[in-house]
Amino acid sequence: MSTQAPTFIQPLQSVVALEGSAAMFQAQVSGSPVPEVSWFRDGQVLSAAALPGVQISFSDGRAVLRIPAVTAAHSGRFSVRATNGAGQATSTAELLVTAETVPPNFLQRLQSSTVRQGSQVKLNVRVSGIPSPGVKFYREGAEIQSSTDFKILQEGDLYTLLIAEAFPEDSGTYSVIATNSGGRVTCTAELLVQGEEAVPAKKTKTTPQVRQPREEKVRLCKASTI
Template sequence: MSTQAPTFTQPLQNVVALEGSAASFEAQVSGFPVPEVSWFRDGQVLSAAALPGVQISFSDGRAVLSIPAVTAAHSGRFSVRATNGAGQATSTAELLVTAETAPPTFLQRLQTSTVRQGSQVRLNVRVTGIPTPVVKFYREGAEIQSS
């Protein structure tokens, strides 16, 4: 059988993962002799020791890089390079780690208040959300500044 340079029959795909969840890259490569596979992150050689929690495997032409619980520090450009005596091929994809989000929700709504002109009024609300919402009060379209 003649030599065949590596080719990716299934290239890497971009991954968007929620912080704390699992993420993985998978590529299928062919070539003869069987290519050696190396992984890179942002252009630097990657090993399981270099990026804690990363698991790397290569079997039957299937290259897999798995991260069981991603953090923002895992975000970046990942590449897998397959090399044999006939040549090399590279496939690249991005990992974007996003934080959990939740829309603002009122736990305690604003109550109608009647006060005498010139008196102080205290406006209270309780709001939850991820990230923590910024609360602003308005009267007739103009923002009320706290005093």
């Protein structure tokens, strides 16, 4: 059985949470054998006893830490460490607890685009807000779930819908809705995926460019009389 050191496929993301609301950190880790996972807060080992109410789980490579109701005392640097016989990896992010609510706002909106069939497509938005908004992508009004073909990625305030290989049937209206306790915003863009052009049965000759004849001045000659 081959061994593989732990790797974070999806690292922790920093969280801004409203006081009294729930806050959650999650990360996706791979490795063989399956790594053991431990959590730390400001460098100290974290446990349910050290942080009352904290909920920690690890299943199918997904490590989750959830605090049902945060207070200002929960603010700090959280880390998750994955360890197996081949090595270890650590991912770290910040939790900021605030009493202020700021409605979501798009710092970068979706952009309409036209691509060729088979191209990789990235639809990006940047979203701010306190607490951190929940962000969902839609196509023609139907929510897109993250899958092999359509991956939803997050890096800080940047959210990306990654289409690994676009086809004409993926064309349409895409939208993003960002929501938190302060409000909700949406933005929309069009994606056009152009299919391969049909090859004509016969090659058509290229029509030569017709040059316009130069205007010739007509000379009027008077008949001379002898």
